[in-house]
Amino acid sequence: MKFSESRLRVRYAETDQMGIVYHANYYVWFEVARADLLRSLGMTYKDMEQQGIIMPVIETRCRYKLPAMYDDALTIRAAVKELSYAKMAFSYTVVRDTDGSVLAEGETYHAFTNNNKKPLSLKKAMPSLYELFQGCIMEA
């Protein structure tokens, strides 16, 4: 498993008066895709939080190539881009299903912390998940 794929359909609420999807909403799709990537590894982010491992976002980036429109069927691909004991990065590609066009590409960077927002080492806190993430890193 090198990446996950999440399918979603653009909501009216996600559009703006330009007639396209408002740019901030792509980050919500990235979140959906990240959760599905975890799920495909046999873990859920919900479980991680309940076990006291939080992944606050420390950086986000997105490049918009073609606009997503209301009711578009999209696939969001997510992969692990970087991994260390203290943090990790995911990369995402937003693809339009009808023609395979890449609409956007982005990355999110996350720290690993406990419930009190103190940094922790994922390798120590959850070695099996750390291994799984390592197996997912995309080669450029």
Place this chain on the structure above:
Amino acid sequence: MKFSESRLRVRYAETDQMGIVYHANYYVWFEVARADLLRSLGMTYKDMEQQGIIMPVIETRCRYKLPAMYDDALTIRAAVKELSYAKMAFSYTVVRDTDGSVLAEGETYHAFTNNNKKPLSLKKAMPSLYELFQGCIMEA
């Protein structure tokens, strides 16, 4: 003090491809107005939560008369509509500043609970706030 007034400006993010504000966003403005009503009473909802009094929403209603548009300057009026030991209701009016038109009217209903989502009596938990709310009830 019978009602509070909150001034805000419509964000691009709040519009949709119909070229008007997406209907769900009015409820976010109601939340802003509700917080300002509390603030005008010398209390903040943040403090209430920190003192263990939560006000989960149990019902919402809104009637849309004229569309709010991007960059409109609006005033949201909030008042206390109903109050009992266990719950309360606020009413809201969304007014367009340029001409005083009423764009929407709505209500939200809230229970009083503690941090564990157990019902509590506001009159017992915070009698002074209960009194203040009572003084704000709008006569129809």
Place this chain on the structure above:
Amino acid sequence: MKFSESRLRVRYAETDQMGIVYHANYYVWFEVARADLLRSLGMTYKDMEQQGIIMPVIETRCRYKLPAMYDDALTIRAAVKELSYAKMAFSYTVVRDTDGSVLAEGETYHAFTNNNKKPLSLKKAMPSLYELFQGCIMEA
């Protein structure tokens, strides 16, 4: 066909610091369910808009019974509640998949207008869709 069912999973973005889904987001799910109801009738709201039939929201209501939580798998049921030449209403039920609990119930009311926000008669503008809607009205 009396009602449609839409399946979705709660997004982290939809939660708030109370640890539950923020109340305004239920209306976005209603929108998803309404679009799926149309789709199940062989029509899409996107097509309706492109054919010059707009359905602006004129009233919304929701009653919240149990909180939806992050990552919950939900089914949103949508049905036609009322229909006239000039407007219509949909009703919705939010069900938690794990145990079938009803989390919320609500309604949205819509006018029929053309692209210039002038009222129109759906029966005249799109008689076949009007018939289909009529066949969907739920008996109480």
Place this chain on the structure above:
Amino acid sequence: MKFSESRLRVRYAETDQMGIVYHANYYVWFEVARADLLRSLGMTYKDMEQQGIIMPVIETRCRYKLPAMYDDALTIRAAVKELSYAKMAFSYTVVRDTDGSVLAEGETYHAFTNNNKKPLSLKKAMPSLYELFQGCIMEA
């Protein structure tokens, strides 16, 4: 005038179950700040759109340093970072009012297009605005 300042207060809707502001919402604040920067130059983005100059977002970036919390009073500073005939970039700083802490920094990149999404030169389409933007460019 080298930069603008926008004051806002964190909404409950903007928080998530981590108890902090959801990361995507910072981009909405950037939009508010960008609109205020334009306003401080004697122009509104609304007017620009009505005159047929659209500024679709082509890239966004944000680095999160400290979390914004519910009810925080914030100042968003916006400045022009880069400008060419075909596109421009804004930079933003999110500051917490109580102690002046920088919570986040980011950038957004925009193309200039007409109503039909065709590229245009801002210098040709609106030379006076182009000049004003040039006067705002921040030296690093």
